[in-house]
Amino acid sequence: MRTLFPVLRVLGLTVVLFGLTMLAPLLLAWIGNDAAQKAYDEAILITMLSGAAMWFAARRYKRELQPRDGFLLVSLSWTVIPAFATLPLLFYFYQAGQPLSFTDAYFETVSGLTTTGATVLTGLEKLPPSINLWRHLLVWLGGMGILVLAVAILPLLGVGGSQIYKAETPGPMKESKLTPRIAETAKGLYAVYVGITVACVLLYKWAGMNWFDAFCHAFSTMGLGGFSTYDASFAAFADRPWVDVVAVIFMVLASVNFAMHFLAWRRKSLMPYWYCPEARFVLLALIGSALFISLYLLDRGVYADWTAALRYGVFNTISIATTTGFANTDYEQWPIFAPVLMIFLSCFATSSGSTGGGIKMIRALVLLQQAGRELSRALHPKQINPVRIGRDAVDNKVVFAIMAFMLMYGMTVIVATFLLLLSGLDEKSAFTAVMASINNMGPGLGKVGPASNYQGLTDFQTWVCTASMLLGRLELFTLLVLFTPAFWRK
Amino acid sequence: MKIIILGAGRVGESVAESLVSEQNDITIVDTDIGKLMQMQDRLDLRCVAGNATHPSVLRDAGAEDADMLIAVTAFDETNLVACKLAAKLFNVPMRIARVRSTEFQDMPELTGAGGFEAQTVICPEQTVVDTIEKLVEFPEALQVLEFADGRANLIAVRAYAGGPLVQQPIGEMRKQLPNVDARVVAVYRNDRALACEAATVIQPGDEVFCLAASENIRAVMTELRRMDKPVKRVMIAGGGNIGLRLAKKLDGHYNLKVLERDKRRCEYLAGQLSSQTLVLQADATDEDLLTDENVNECDLFLALTSDDEDNIMACLLAKRLGARRTVAIINRRSYAELMQGSGIDIAIAPSQSTIGELLKHVRRGDIVAVHSLRRGAAEAIEAIAHGDTSNSKVVGKRIDEIDLPKGAMIGAIVRGMPAESTDDTSADLARAKVLAAHHDTVIEPEDHVIVFCENKRIISKVEKLFQVSVAFL
Numbered sequence: 005m006r007t008l009f010p011v012l013r014v015l016g017l018t019v020v021l022f023g024l025t026m027l028a029p030l031l032l033a034w035i036g037n038d039a040a041q042k043a044y045d046e047a048i049l050i051t052m053l054s055g056a057a058m059w060f061a062a063r064r065y066k067r068e069l070q071p072r073d074g075f076l077l078v079s080l081s082w083t084v085i086p087a088f089a090t091l092p093l094l095f096y097f098y099q100a101g102q103p104l105s106f107t108d109a110y111f112e113t114v115s116g117l118t119t120t121g122a123t124v125l126t127g128l129e130k131l132p133p134s135i136n137l138w139r140h141l142l143v144w145l146g147g148m149g150i151l152v153l154a155v156a157i158l159p160l161l162g163v164g165g166s167q168i169y170k171a172e173t174p175g176p177m178k179e180s181k182l183t184p185r186i187a188e189t190a191k192g193l194y195a196v197y198v199g200i201t202v203a204c205v206l207l208y209k210w211a212g213m214n215w216f217d218a219f220c221h222a223f224s225t226m227g228l229g230g231f232s233t234y235d236a237s238f239a240a241f242a243d244r245p246w247v248d249v250v251a252v253i254f255m256v257l258a259s260v261n262f263a264m265h266f267l268a269w270r271r272k273s274l275m276p277y278w279y280c281p282e283a284r285f286v287l288l289a290l291i292g293s294a295l296f297i298s299l300y301l302l303d304r305g306v307y308a309d310w311t312a313a314l315r316y317g318v319f320n321t322i323s324i325a326t327t328t329g330f331a332n333t334d335y336e337q338w339p340i341f342a343p344v345l346m347i348f349l350s351c352f353a354t355s356s357g358s359t360g361g362g363i364k365m366i367r368a369l370v371l372l373q374q375a376g377r378e379l380s381r382a383l384h385p386k387q388i389n390p391v392r393i394g395r396d397a398v399d400n401k402v403v404f405a406i407m408a409f410m411l412m413y414g415m416t417v418i419v420a421t422f423l424l425l426l427s428g429l430d431e432k433s434a435f436t437a438v439m440a441s442i443n444n445m446g447p448g449l450g451k452v453g454p455a456s457n458y459q460g461l462t463d464f465q466t467w468v469c470t471a472s473m474l475l476g477r478l479e480l481f482t483l484l485v486l487f488t489p490a491f492w493r494k
Numbered sequence: 495m496k497i498i499i500l501g502a503g504r505v506g507e508s509v510a511e512s513l514v515s516e517q518n519d520i521t522i523v524d525t526d527i528g529k530l531m532q533m534q535d536r537l538d539l540r541c542v543a544g545n546a547t548h549p550s551v552l553r554d555a556g557a558e559d560a561d562m563l564i565a566v567t568a569f570d571e572t573n574l575v576a577c578k579l580a581a582k583l584f585n586v587p588m589r590i591a592r593v594r595s596t597e598f599q600d601m602p603e604l605t606g607a608g609g610f611e612a613q614t615v616i617c618p619e620q621t622v623v624d625t626i627e628k629l630v631e632f633p634e635a636l637q638v639l640e641f642a643d644g645r646a647n648l649i650a651v652r653a654y655a656g657g658p659l660v661q662q663p664i665g666e667m668r669k670q671l672p673n674v675d676a677r678v679v680a681v682y683r684n685d686r687a688l689a690c691e692a693a694t695v696i697q698p699g700d701e702v703f704c705l706a707a708s709e710n711i712r713a714v715m716t717e718l719r720r721m722d723k724p725v726k727r728v729m730i731a732g733g734g735n736i737g738l739r740l741a742k743k744l745d746g747h748y749n750l751k752v753l754e755r756d757k758r759r760c761e762y763l764a765g766q767l768s769s770q771t772l773v774l775q776a777d778a779t780d781e782d783l784l785t786d787e788n789v790n791e792c793d794l795f796l797a798l799t800s801d802d803e804d805n806i807m808a809c810l811l812a813k814r815l816g817a818r819r820t821v822a823i824i825n826r827r828s829y830a831e832l833m834q835g836s837g838i839d840i841a842i843a844p845s846q847s848t849i850g851e852l853l854k855h856v857r858r859g860d861i862v863a864v865h866s867l868r869r870g871a872a873e874a875i876e877a878i879a880h881g882d883t884s885n886s887k888v889v890g891k892r893i894d895e896i897d898l899p900k901g902a903m904i905g906a907i908v909r910g911m912p913a914e915s916t917d918d919t920s921a922d923l924a925r926a927k928v929l930a931a932h933h934d935t936v937i938e939p940e941d942h943v944i945v946f947c948e949n950k951r952i953i954s955k956v957e958k959l960f961q962v963s964v965a966f967l
Contacts, residue, residue, distance in 0.1 A: 184519035
């Protein structure tokens with residue numbers, strides 16, 4: 005237990021910090037005088053007091069966090085904070101006379117924080133605006149990482165900060181820091197994130213959304229989440245095509261490593277994007293497959309004219325491939341090839357260090373090169389041929405770690421799919437629900453397709469999806485390492 | 495401050511370690527990626543792998559907006575070239591190079607402006623040799639550190655029963671030594687700092703830090719312990735870089751024996767040293783040889799090889815065979831802490847001796863000298879009080895009026911120091927007066943004030959005291 009206390013101290017502070025973010029929907033509820041006004045006071049009080057209590061209980065255990073603590077802290081934060089985030093939802097729905105179960109509320113908040121964007125709620129446009137803001141704010145916070153925010157703001161994390169940063173940020177190689185001090189790196193990333201989000205809000209407004217929708221959808225877009233304030237998602241803006249264009253641009257931006265945005269902004273040049281080993285492949289994959297699917301739709305006669313094919317093909321492909329999960333049409337009605345390809349793309353088409361989910365482009369690149377290396381070695385047994393990313397050779401340790409990751413990823417998908425099948429879900433819905441959860445994408449196909457949502461699942465099925473989302477966001481290892489006996493051994 | 499450190503060796507690592515805790519942005523460059531990763535995991539700094547003499551590597555390390563470049567790789571060439579690059583391509587304002595070879599050392603026209611552009615050249619080996627030389631001169635002291643170009647000294651002494659001041663309150667010192675102006679600035683008992691007031695009683699075994707003018711060192715030490723016979727016979731184990739430098743200094747003045755394992759090195763040593771010095775090809779941990787060479791008659795046994803374990807074992811062995819006093823170089827901090835006070839009388843950490851030289855440039859305000867003490871925990875700073883009563887927080891004030899943070903103590907004031915860059919300083923230097931700080935001493939402009947800081951947290955406050963307020967500029 006003693007080893008737990010230093011972690012608890014930081015966790016307490018993070019929870020307090022998180023409680024502060026609830027002030028945003030509270031403020032909106034006051035201004036708009038909406039139905040959820042009374043839901044926040046108690047939620048904030050409970051969150052802040054719990055955080056303070058954790059900090060108080062562990063205040064004496066002040067020491068630098070070790071790698072082990074980093075894993076524990078990140079895993080705990082990502083399980084505990086969504087629980088506190090459910091409070092406004094639980095209180096509001098209770099007061100509204102249609103109580104939401106904790107299972108559903110927790111699914112909703114985990115889905116938000118992990119930027120999945122799958123929802124169990126219907127009648128979104130009838131929810132009080134403050135509740136909708138809260139859901140979207142969760143996506144935005146989860147996108148860059150709630151603990152990265154803590155590292156940026158709380159000055160007390162020091163070296164421990166880099167342990168947390170490493171455990172929370174997605175991607176296989178996290179050694180390269182942008183600035184010497186980790187707190188500065190975290191601040192820089194958030195500054196870029198805020199900057200691009202502001203631009204996104206303004207453009208959405210310009211494209212025809214009202215301010216509230218612009219804010220909510222910008223949060224959801226930048227976090228590559230997929231929450232919307234409308235049940236119909238982007239189909240609600242069918243008469244405003246520029247909204248779709250803005251969404252596509254910012255989804256692509258958010259699927260690039262934010263370190264590259266940071267460097268480009270810092271050096272006032274576009275060269276970092278060019279030197280980034282991932283960015284060009286991400287762009288190639290996104291744009292190539294979007295155009296390909298549009299042509300395919302045109303060829304199959306789904307859309308008669310090319311503008312419609314382009315609009316729906318590009319938007320939905322980019323949205324699913326970047327693991328966002330917006331939809332401006334029910335793409336499940338398309339020939340099955342297109343939606344399955346889109347789900348497959350969602351595994352690879354985002355960068356490490358972006359807000360997207362899935363396996364990430366860099367791992368795919370390393371594995372492809374590894375495959376090529378084995379082929380080449382069959383011909384030239386004595387060849388020394390390191391895997392290269394950009395101009396740098398990748399250490400074999402990283403290659404092995406990525407292969408282990410792939411194996412675990414595959415196993416997790418299989419186990420979770422079997423669990424859903426066991427619980428009686430049909431095979432199409434089961435498999436796509438797992439893929440959509442573990443890739444933090446959102447809608448699957450069948451019962452969980454773009455035209456419906458996760459409301460129809462049983463409690464057990466909901467928990468399986470919740471767990472998959474967390475595993476996907478924390479890239480398996482951070483969470484799974486806690487379940488190894490060695491972690492707890494003294 | 496944005497600082498780039500080249501070289502993640504022993505010196506680089508300890509420099510990074512002591513600077514990173516003070517809110518500096520540190521980037522460290524080395525060719526060994528494994529070493530870098532290990533440091534990045536342990537310290538909050540950034541690592542860049544690559545050759546430090548390549549402009550692209552320096553640019554990656556952020557040389558364009560760096561405030562200071564510290565080149566401490568093992569190679570003089572790399573360090574000098576890196577300084578030149580930093581000056582020529584990146585305009586790094588402060589450049590420090592480590593130069594080990596004696597060939598370049600006293601050639602500022604070569605290493606400094608117009609040459610390789612390193613403003614300061616440091617040589618950790620030389621610093622260590624200076625430290626040890628002081629210990630040979632004052633064998634009773636644990637440490638003797640110079641301030642104000644040698645006019646004032648900070649002495650660390652372990653108190654032994656029998657010294658007139660031991661078992662007495664500190665205030666007694668003025669009565670016992672009415673003509674000597676000295677001041678006790680810190681007392682450590684079992685590694686913990688005691689409040690240093692006039693009423694504090696010194697116990698045997700305490701580590702006492704005392705500031706005094708150089709001519710009074712002996713007088714102060716006799717207060718705290720019985721004096722030993724002066725050193726005559728010295729044995730040096732290890733004829734490497736440090737061993738040879740020290741041997742050259744001591745050659746002819748002492749009865750000196752140098753032990754070195756490598757035969758060819760021995761031949762070189764014998765050629766460099768006079769025939770009075772005995773060069774022995776032998777292992778310093780060879781018991782028979784040490785007995786044969788009368789280690790029991792030896793006043794001072796110095797283990798100066800590059801291997802910590804060898805140094806420790808050689809010293810323990812020599813002590814058991816009867817050597818009067820043993821000194822070992824111990825690089826690893828944990829070993830140094832373990833060994834201090836056991837069979838080894840003094841453990842010297844080379845990295846700690848060097849760090850002061852660098853800290854001098856990192857500190858704000860006009861700081862002339864910094865010495866890192868107690869393995870980096872405490873620090874002694876010599877600062878110049880600029881300005882006048884209107885814009886300085888110290889000038890024109892009595893010492894008890896100065897708003898010193900808790901744990902900091904003004905130990906001495908050196909008045910009348912010649913300003914820098916005058917040529918004939920030796921004569922002026924003799925005129926400078928060392929005053930022990932009393933509560934009613936008033937600080938005058940351009941005084942050199944020596945402050946002892948018990949812990950690193952308060953240093954920034956002390957720095958601020960000596961910064962002249964903006965109105966002055």
